[in-house]
Amino acid sequence: xxxxxxxxxxxxxxxxxxxxxxxxxxxxxxxxxxxxxxxxxxxxxxxxxxxxxxxxxxxxxxxxxxxxxxxxxxxxxxxxxxxxxxxxxxxxxxxxxxxxxxxxxxxxxxxxxxxxxxxxxxxxxxxxxxxxxxxxxxxxxxxxxxxxxxxxxxxxxxxxxxxxxxxxxxxxxxxxxxxxxxxxxxxxxxxxxxxxxxxxxxxxxxxxxxxxxxxxxxxxxxxxxxxxxxxxxxxxxxxxxxxxxxxxxxxxxxxxxxxxxxxxxxxxxxxxxxxxxxxxxxxxxxxxxxxxxxxxxxxxxxxxxxxxxxxxxxxxxxxx
Amino acid sequence: xxxxxxxxxxxxxxxxxxxxxxxxxxxxxxxxxxxxxxxxxxxxxxxxxxxxxxxxxxxxxxxxxxxxxxxxxxxxxxxxxxxxxxxxxxxxxxxxxxxxxxxxxxxxxxxxxxxxxxxxxxxxxxxxxxxxxxxxxxxxxxxxxxxxxxxxxxxxxxxxxxxxxxxxxxxxxxxxxxxxxxxxxxxxxxxxxxxxxxxxxxxxxxxxxxxxxxxxxxxxxxxxxxxxxxxxxxxxxxxxxxxxxxxxxxxxxxxxxxxxxxxxxxxxxxxxxxxxxxxxxxxxxxxxxxxxxxxxxxxxxxxxxxxxxxxxxxxxxxxxxxxxxxxxxxxxxxxxxxxxxxxxxxxxxxxxxxxxxxxxxxxxxxxxxxxxxxxxxxxxxxxxxxxxxxxxxxxxxxxxxxxxxxxxxxxxxxxxxxxxxxxxxxxxxxxxxxxxxxx
Numbered sequence: 001x002x003x004x005x006x007x008x009x010x011x012x013x014x015x016x017x018x019x020x021x022x023x024x025x026x027x028x029x030x031x032x033x034x035x036x037x038x039x040x041x042x043x044x045x046x047x048x049x050x051x052x053x054x055x056x057x058x059x060x061x062x063x064x065x066x067x068x069x070x071x072x073x074x075x076x077x078x079x080x081x082x083x084x085x086x087x088x089x090x091x092x093x094x095x096x097x098x099x100x101x102x103x104x105x106x107x108x109x110x111x112x113x114x115x116x117x118x119x120x121x122x123x124x125x126x127x128x129x130x131x132x133x134x135x136x137x138x139x140x141x142x143x144x145x146x147x148x149x150x151x152x153x154x155x156x157x158x159x160x161x162x163x164x165x166x167x168x169x170x171x172x173x174x175x176x177x178x179x180x181x182x183x184x185x186x187x188x189x190x191x192x193x194x195x196x197x198x199x200x201x202x203x204x205x206x207x208x209x210x211x212x213x214x215x216x217x218x219x220x221x222x223x224x225x226x227x228x229x230x231x232x233x234x235x236x237x238x239x240x241x242x243x244x245x246x247x248x249x250x251x252x253x254x255x256x257x258x259x260x261x262x263x264x265x266x267x268x269x270x271x272x273x274x275x276x277x278x279x280x281x282x283x284x285x286x287x288x289x290x291x292x293x294x295x296x297x298x299x300x301x302x303x304x305x306x307x308x309x310x311x312x313x314x315x316x317x318x319x320x
Numbered sequence: 321x322x323x324x325x326x327x328x329x330x331x332x333x334x335x336x337x338x339x340x341x342x343x344x345x346x347x348x349x350x351x352x353x354x355x356x357x358x359x360x361x362x363x364x365x366x367x368x369x370x371x372x373x374x375x376x377x378x379x380x381x382x383x384x385x386x387x388x389x390x391x392x393x394x395x396x397x398x399x400x401x402x403x404x405x406x407x408x409x410x411x412x413x414x415x416x417x418x419x420x421x422x423x424x425x426x427x428x429x430x431x432x433x434x435x436x437x438x439x440x441x442x443x444x445x446x447x448x449x450x451x452x453x454x455x456x457x458x459x460x461x462x463x464x465x466x467x468x469x470x471x472x473x474x475x476x477x478x479x480x481x482x483x484x485x486x487x488x489x490x491x492x493x494x495x496x497x498x499x500x501x502x503x504x505x506x507x508x509x510x511x512x513x514x515x516x517x518x519x520x521x522x523x524x525x526x527x528x529x530x531x532x533x534x535x536x537x538x539x540x541x542x543x544x545x546x547x548x549x550x551x552x553x554x555x556x557x558x559x560x561x562x563x564x565x566x567x568x569x570x571x572x573x574x575x576x577x578x579x580x581x582x583x584x585x586x587x588x589x590x591x592x593x594x595x596x597x598x599x600x601x602x603x604x605x606x607x608x609x610x611x612x613x614x615x616x617x618x619x620x621x622x623x624x625x626x627x628x629x630x631x632x633x634x635x636x637x638x639x640x641x642x643x644x645x646x647x648x649x650x651x652x653x654x655x656x657x658x659x660x661x662x663x664x665x666x667x668x669x670x671x672x673x674x675x676x677x678x679x680x681x682x683x684x685x686x687x688x689x690x691x692x693x694x695x696x697x698x699x700x701x702x703x704x705x706x707x708x709x710x711x712x713x714x715x716x717x718x719x720x721x722x723x724x725x726x727x728x729x730x731x732x733x734x735x736x737x738x739x740x741x742x743x744x745x746x747x748x749x750x751x752x753x754x755x756x757x758x759x
Binding site: 045062065066067068069081082085087088097152154170171172173175176262264265273276277279280282286292 | 371400404407408411429430431432435518574575576577578579583586717720721724731732755756757758759
């Protein structure tokens with residue numbers, strides 16, 4: 001996951017080496033490196049860089065797929081329309097809300113699961129890890145359908161099973177209201193991706209040296225003190241990486257919303273807006289502009305995380 | 321084609337049998353190859369059904385005497401996704417789009433940029449005889465036939481005889497929306513309507529507005545920026561009144577806001593069922609559910625049908641029109657053969673067979689003369705009458721924007737306000753069409 005980031009020490013060595021001529025062996029290694037990485041690099045350019053550039057270019061046009069002759073250059077006109085439109089800001093709000101709530105809940109649940117996995121007896125550890133990982137192995141569309149059918153008023157069982165909970169009765173139509181729909185969407189997202197976050201946190205937990213916690217224990221620290229003064233500070237890097245990865249993923253949420261409400265009743269997210277504009281409406285220009293803005297939002301989240309919160313991607317790997 | 325080399329006998333004990341098999345296989349493969357090479361293959365993109373279109377493709381392939389071979393290729397489930405796939409392929413000049421099953425509202429969008437091959441005059445003449453008016457209108461763009469009508473669909477008013485009787489409603493006479501709303505309310509039952517935010521909402525609103533003597537778009541052939549809507553009108557207000565009342569008074573049941581055609585049928589079949597507007601597929605579906613033992617056989621006896629409800633007691637109804645037309649892609653390698661195949665597909669015999677096996681009503685009135693139809697669909701005459709009265713949805717290249725704009729403002733039904741919704745919808749759709757607003 002963090003293979004793209006090299007520890008800083010390697011960087012300085014490479015810098016020093018650059019001044020000296022390469023030996024035959026170093027040249028050979030470099031050539032081998034390029035030969036090994038080259039094809040992947042070309043594929044990456046073709047499937048990532050090219051569409052991004054094309055989308056950026058298309059976003060400057062008023063271009064509808066079914067009216068190719070009417071295509072005209074309008075500069076940043078599409079961006080003007082989008083950024084002054086209520087729909088964009090509402091969808092951004094919904095997306096951010098889903099991102100923030102799911103990441104926080106996943107972090108808490110994921111940490112609890114990581115602790116359970118960490119402390120579990122050796123005999124049940126394998127079974128426990130497999131059980132916790134099952135939701136993560138399910139295809140998102142399949143899990144979205146499963147949750148949809150469970151809560152749907154016509155086919156679901158949730159209303160009948162949980163009618164003793166205040167607010168839930170057999171006539172509750174979960175997908176007819178904004179908040180009830182968002183609840184199901186977020187619940188299914190949390191169920192599906194908590195295992196991922198717990199795995200990342202488990203790796204972080206494993207890095208905390210046992211001597212530290214033991215020493216703290218000998219010094220008379222309570223469980224809470226050991227957790228907040230020893231364990232958590234020592235796994236900050238792992239936590240931040242988990243938060244960043246999940247936040248980026250959650251921000252691009254699509255499948256759950258698409259399957260459950262298709263954006264109805266104020267549950268639309270930005271990815272769905274981009275999809276509906278370019279694919280359903282066939283407005284290639286406007287749709288590209290939405291996609292470019294979505295891309296900029298993702299870059300912004302990365303920037304904030306790495307620069308402001310100083311997430312150290314290498315730290316999570318234990319290569320520090 | 322040296323295929324037989326692969327079957328070289330390795331087992332020395334049975335060389336003759338293997339050699340014979342090899343020769344037979346080789347001959348089959350060779351004949352298969354030569355046939356495939358000489359007979360052009362037409363690809364027919366079909367919407368999902370119960371296998372009726374594939375059966376027609378086989379029959380027409382056999383009838384062609386080796387002139388062409390039709391292969392079917394399945395499109396996605398819902399109409400919007402079918403449109404997305406076809407529009408993208410047509411825009412990219414995909415030559416495999418020989419024959420396409422098209423939903424009529426999306427035809428202008430494909431016809432306007434020239435994505436469809438022109439219908440030859442003689443084919444147009446032969447395939448439009450005895451076709452119901454609504455289906456014919458849906459096959460045209462700017463007064464020119466751009467597709468060939470295949471089957472035509474319409475909604476009926478289905479009712480539970482026991483409920484209508486208890487409410488004292490005479491179903492032999494035309495009924496109005498107000499009457500069925502009152503009847504359902506008085507019997508504490510639910511109405512089967514489609515309140516979901518989806519194409520079915522546009523179908524409903526269009527039928528209400530057309531029945532009230534109005535139109536969603538007044539100048540459907542105009543360019544995007546000049547389109548004028550007819551929502552802010554007496555007909556638009558009346559339509560909003562009906563949708564709003566059903567939503568606010570809970571007449572559509574608790575699931576109304578997410579209810580599509582299938583779930584309104586399930587509601588209708590249940591204890592709370594009273595009246596329902598829906599397509600004829602509900603008849604074979606209910607019958608097979610009874611046969612499978614999941615529904616009470618007495619239910620069938622309790623189901624009646626009549627024309628779509630009126631908005632005003634003294635004005636005729638304008639039921640929804642659906643169905644499928646057949647178009648040929650402009651980039652097709654065999655447009656002439658494709659039209660020849662289409663003539664075979666839409667023959668009255670095939671339409672009648674398709675109705676009986678798959679429940680999709682013919683667009684050609686001649687097909688209704690097949691005696692088997694009356695037996696399988698006792699309501700065939702009502703369907704035919706409904707088709708004659710039906711009104712298509714707005715025919716414009718911007719149908720998708722109009723339809724989705726409408727759905728966003730009219731769903732869920734309880735949010736509709738007759739005083740403001742028609743005006744808000746108009747402003748919103750026009751802003752989207754001018755490119756000033758996101759949809």
